[in-house]
Amino acid sequence: MCRLAMKTASKPFSPFSVLEGMEAMQEGYDGSGLGLLLRGLDFTDYKYQAGDPILSGIAHTPEALHRLNNIMESKGFELNYDHEFEVTRSMIEAKDRHKYLLRAYKKPAAWDSLSEDEVGRELMLTRLELRKNGEENGGDLTAFSLWPDVAMIKEVGWPLEIGQAFGLNNDRIKSRVCFAQGRQNTNYGINLYACHPFFIEGVATMTNGENTAFVPIKDWLSGKGFPGYMGYQSDSEVFAHILHYVTKQLKLPLQAYKHVITPLANKELAAHPQGDFLRGLRDVCRRLIIDGPNAVIGSLPDETTMVVMDAKKLRPAMVGGKPGEWAVASEMCGVDALIPDRDRSKDFQPMRQHTIIIPPDRQELEIWSQFDQLPLIQAA
Amino acid sequence: MVSIRSIASHPSSLSPNDLPWKIVHREDRCTLCGKCAAVCPVNTLKLTYMRKRMPKIVLNSTERGSSYKTFVGIRQNTDVGRRCIGCGSCSMVCPNEAIGPVHNASDRYRFQATAGGGAITRGGRRNEPGASLLDRIIFNRISMLTDPALDAGRHEFTYNTLLGRVLPPEEYVRRKLSGEWIPPVREIFPFVIGSMSFGALSPNMWLGLLQGVAYCNEVLGIPVVMATGEGGCPPWVLKSPFLKYIILQIASGYFGWDEIIRAIPEMQCDPAAIEIKYGQGAKPGDGGLLMWFKVSKLIARLRGVPEGVDLPSPPVHQTLYSIEESVMKMIQSMSMAWNFKVPVYPKISGSTSAKSVLNNLVRNPYASALMIDGIDGGTGAAYDISLNATGHPIASNVRDCYLDLCKQGKQNEIPIFAAGGVGKNGNVVQNALALIMLGASGVHMGKFIMQSAAGCLGSEQNRCNVCNIGVCPKGITSQNPKIYRRLDPDDVAQRVVETFQSIATEVKKVMAPLGRSQSLPIGMSDALGIADKDAADRLSIRYVC
Numbered sequence: 070m071c072r073l074a075m076k077t078a079s080k081p082f083s084p085f086s087v088l089e090g091m092e093a094m095q096e097g098y099d100g101s102g103l104g105l106l107l108r109g110l111d112f113t114d115y116k117y118q119a120g121d122p123i124l125s126g127i128a129h130t131p132e133a134l135h136r137l138n139n140i141m142e143s144k145g146f147e148l149n150y151d152h153e154f155e156v157t158r159s160m161i162e163a164k165d166r167h168k169y170l171l172r173a174y175k176k177p178a179a180w181d182s183l184s185e186d187e188v189g190r191e192l193m194l195t196r197l198e199l200r201k202n203g204e205e206n207g208g209d210l211t212a213f214s215l216w217p218d219v220a221m222i223k224e225v226g227w228p229l230e231i232g233q234a235f236g237l238n239n240d241r242i243k244s245r246v247c248f249a250q251g252r253q254n255t256n257y258g259i260n261l262y263a264c265h266p267f268f269i270e271g272v273a274t275m276t277n278g279e280n281t282a283f284v285p286i287k288d289w290l291s292g293k294g295f296p297g298y299m300g301y302q303s304d305s306e307v308f309a310h311i312l313h314y315v316t317k318q319l320k321l322p323l324q325a326y327k328h329v330i331t332p333l334a335n336k337e338l339a340a341h342p343q344g345d346f347l348r349g350l351r352d353v354c355r356r357l358i359i360d361g362p363n364a365v366i367g368s369l370p371d372e373t374t375m376v377v378m379d380a381k382k383l384r385p386a387m388v389g390g391k392p393g394e395w396a397v398a399s400e401m402c403g404v405d406a407l408i409p410d411r412d413r414s415k416d417f418q419p420m421r422q423h424t425i426i427i428p429p430d431r432q433e434l435e436i437w438s439q440f441d442q443l444p445l446i447q448a449a
Numbered sequence: 450m451v452s453i454r455s456i457a458s459h460p461s462s463l464s465p466n467d468l469p470w471k472i473v474h475r476e477d478r479c480t481l482c483g484k485c486a487a488v489c490p491v492n493t494l495k496l497t498y499m500r501k502r503m504p505k506i507v508l509n510s511t512e513r514g515s516s517y518k519t520f521v522g523i524r525q526n527t528d529v530g531r532r533c534i535g536c537g538s539c540s541m542v543c544p545n546e547a548i549g550p551v552h553n554a555s556d557r558y559r560f561q562a563t564a565g566g567g568a569i570t571r572g573g574r575r576n577e578p579g580a581s582l583l584d585r586i587i588f589n590r591i592s593m594l595t596d597p598a599l600d601a602g603r604h605e606f607t608y609n610t611l612l613g614r615v616l617p618p619e620e621y622v623r624r625k626l627s628g629e630w631i632p633p634v635r636e637i638f639p640f641v642i643g644s645m646s647f648g649a650l651s652p653n654m655w656l657g658l659l660q661g662v663a664y665c666n667e668v669l670g671i672p673v674v675m676a677t678g679e680g681g682c683p684p685w686v687l688k689s690p691f692l693k694y695i696i697l698q699i700a701s702g703y704f705g706w707d708e709i710i711r712a713i714p715e716m717q718c719d720p721a722a723i724e725i726k727y728g729q730g731a732k733p734g735d736g737g738l739l740m741w742f743k744v745s746k747l748i749a750r751l752r753g754v755p756e757g758v759d760l761p762s763p764p765v766h767q768t769l770y771s772i773e774e775s776v777m778k779m780i781q782s783m784s785m786a787w788n789f790k791v792p793v794y795p796k797i798s799g800s801t802s803a804k805s806v807l808n809n810l811v812r813n814p815y816a817s818a819l820m821i822d823g824i825d826g827g828t829g830a831a832y833d834i835s836l837n838a839t840g841h842p843i844a845s846n847v848r849d850c851y852l853d854l855c856k857q858g859k860q861n862e863i864p865i866f867a868a869g870g871v872g873k874n875g876n877v878v879q880n881a882l883a884l885i886m887l888g889a890s891g892v893h894m895g896k897f898i899m900q901s902a903a904g905c906l907g908s909e910q911n912r913c914n915v916c917n918i919g920v921c922p923k924g925i926t927s928q929n930p931k932i933y934r935r936l937d938p939d940d941v942a943q944r945v946v947e948t949f950q951s952i953a954t955e956v957k958k959v960m961a962p963l964g965r966s967q968s969l970p971i972g973m974s975d976a977l978g979i980a981d982k983d984a985a986d987r988l989s990i991r992y993v994c
């Protein structure tokens with residue numbers, strides 16, 4: 070089993086605090102890797118311009134960096150900011166990390182006429198191109214994300230030590246949303262792309278669990294012909310892609326995600342106010358039904374965060390906090406470490422039917438039950 | 450030496466040792482009750498008076514050297530047409546365990562069975578004993594430690610499947626919100642009782658099956674459906690609420706469809722689906738065949754034909770020249786007959802051309818599924834050569850079709866149903882789940898349900914298999930009331946229910962260790978393994994040893 074920690078706050082905070090939250094749950098993971106997602110970025114030495122895409126990844130060799138620069142330049146990206154991590158190399162197991170990338174670019178001028186969706190698609194295609202370029206060159210270039218206001222760090226090793234090795238405790242980077250996951254892949258080989266969180270067009274998820282229905286889901290997503298539905302080094306990557314599919318392609322409300330991955334049983338649907346629609350939705354999205362024990366934490370472009378459970382509630386997750394600041398962790402002690410001064414009696418443990426949504430204003434938790442009416446659909 | 454002419458011998462003369470089944474009769478136990486000879490469906494047993502010489506040495510020349518004893522004995526007829534079929538009915542009725550058939554693997558009958566010039570025909574199954582490919586596929590992606598194990602007895606499992614055209618999600622949302630037509634989809638248990646016609650099966654068998662199916666649905670909540678085969682459906686069923694558990698089949702003879710069409714206005718509910726039969730795994734290229742022995746008064750009425758005539762259906766639907774046309778005409782007219790509220794799908798024989806049929810269906814918005822029947826499928830009547838050597842094994846056929854759909858992202862839209870040898874050696878759940886994980890949405894099973902629910906005696910060693918001539922020793926495939934009253938419909942119903950209960954339990958026992966409980970593991974090929982490298986490569990599954 071692995072452990073998850075997530076914090077979202079109106080005021081930017083250091084990702085290191087989330088790693089300390091992870092450390093509190095240290096008995097629950099093997100320390101084989103760390104994945105971080107930061108959203109709502111705040112740099113001490115740079116004033117980030119909203120909307121500028123940020124590239125996260127690793128250039129494993131100088132040549133890879135060179136190729137990366139060429140690709141970005143040829144596409145018309147302008148490098149605005151290149152964050153230099155104060156890396157303590159001796160603390161990092163892997164030796165082939167030439168440069169950790171966290172760079173803010175200015176979008177190509179040619180994209181000015183594109184809609185927001187089209188820009189998003191282009192950014193994703195650029196990320197995939199970088200990824201492909203790395204794969205064609207012996208894996209010397211890794212691209213985790215290329216998206217406005219999002220940074221990702223993935224590395225092999227013990228989470229807190231990686232944080233120290235990256236100098237994350239120096240407060241040079243802060244963010245309003247931070248996801249941390251403390252383990253490499255469960256079932257497939259160790260690979261940086263297999264490390265949570267997973268990211269696609271602004272949508273990200275991380276998961277604690279095992280998705281036993283992975284292969285049929287992967288087969289279906291791959292068959293959609295959407296260029297971003299690829300990779301699948303981890304059985305959990307599909308959670309991010311399904312969230313993307315439901316919200317961006319089907320354009321359904323966030324709550325529909327739960328109905329797609331863990332649909333209600335017939336007798337529950339019979340009693341649901343939108344049972345007829347949901348039953349049909351279950352049929353058409355049948356290949357996206359997940360299985361196995363899973364707690365899924367998701368992040369959307371507008372800084373909404375969410376938590377959903379598998380249909381049998383076989384994985385733990387705890388939500389706690391106060392207006393302006395909320396945390397989700399696999400264990401209570403993780404939430405304690407993230408937000409110690411909260412009213413614990415208001416902590417909430419989501420059950421099988423729940424989707425917890427923390428809206429961008431972060432004033433209160435929305436505890437939404439799958440048995441409740443879906444928003445929007447009815448209006449439509 | 451005796452001259453050859455004095456021995457009654459011609460090319461087709463056979464001795465009991467030449468027959469596929471030999472009768473072993475223990476005269477010391479026999480009470481001469483005669484039950485065996487009475488019950489033998491093919492009249493092979495002769496209860497006759499025989500004379501035996503009792504040689505003795507006599508010294509007195511006025512006496513004859515030997516005396517003779519007369520006794521009553523049982524002998525086996527060696528005529529080709531009356532050979533023992535190994536059904537074992539004689540041993541079942543014998544009060545003294547004095548008689549029974551023994552299989553003879555080195556028979557010579559097979560060379561003589563063409564006496565009279567006809568090619569060999571029979572009912573039943575393909576004669577291929579031993580473990581089938583499906584019997585060798587095992588499930589080995591076990592969730593260990595990474596995952597708390599599921600408990601097959603305690604947790605809830607969802608294992609139903611869908612029969613019907615499923616829209617792409619985008620299209621579903623669009624149509625639903627704009628109130629347009631959504632194709633009908635049935636949620637059914639993935640083990641379907643495959644198409645066996647009301648003429649092929651006896652009324653008691655059919656009634657028993659239907660009773661069992663209704664109980665599974667209404668009491669146990671297992672949504673089992675059964676398919677009729679060609680030849681219609683009794684009018685009382687058509688007008689009953691049980692019709693919703695029935696897939697009506699239309700085939701090239703259109704038998705029974707007058708009754709069906711006429712009953713539409715009076716139907717209380719829609720049928721589960723309509724199956725258009727283009728081919729059958731057991732006898733590709735042949736239409737259905739109901740031999741005259743089985744065309745009783747009732748069957749004749751249902752099918753709208755005279756009594757006692759052979760009813761061969763043409764090999765193809767006469768109105769069709771191409772798959773495009775068949776899709777257009779048949780699927781659409783059948784859909785229209787039920788107001789586009791009933792799924793309509795074709796059934797074909799397993800074939801290397803199955804993919805082209807499938808691709809055609811993908812482009813037809815009314816096609817609801819594809820049912821592929823592999824070479825191991827059964828039948829009421831067929832030529833040996835068709836049964837044994839014509840057709841395509843189901844596993845690779847289904848796999849190819851599924852992977853083809855995956856490439857197009859359509860695997861959820863057209864469910865593939867697989868049949869042909871599912872449970873032929875009793876491993877029905879293993880076989881079916883292997884097919885499901887290879888990509889089938891469900892299976893049809895005919896022979897298995899006959900064996901399990903009604904005690905059919907057939908085997909892959911050509912045991913019994915006289916389903917074609919109306920003498921079924923169990924009363925399953927006979928239209929002769931004297932014979933079929935042996936079969937009590939209530940008993941059949943009871944066995945149907947027991948069979949489906951045990952199937953449901955076994956399905957859970959496989960799904961639980963794989964960590965699956967939320968949906969039927971269609972296409973979960975990462976769970977499959979086989980200790981045969983070539984088969985593993987062919988099916989794109991794991992080679993394990």
Ligand code: SF4
Pocket residue numbers: 470472485488489490491492493494532533534535536537538539540549550
């Ligand atoms: S086994 Fe069947 S066919 Fe053979 S003698 Fe006995 S009853 Fe007749």
Ligand code: SF4
Pocket residue numbers: 572573899904905906907908912913914915916917920921922923924925926
């Ligand atoms: S028992 Fe009846 S149904 Fe079974 S093989 Fe014999 S004749 Fe056919």
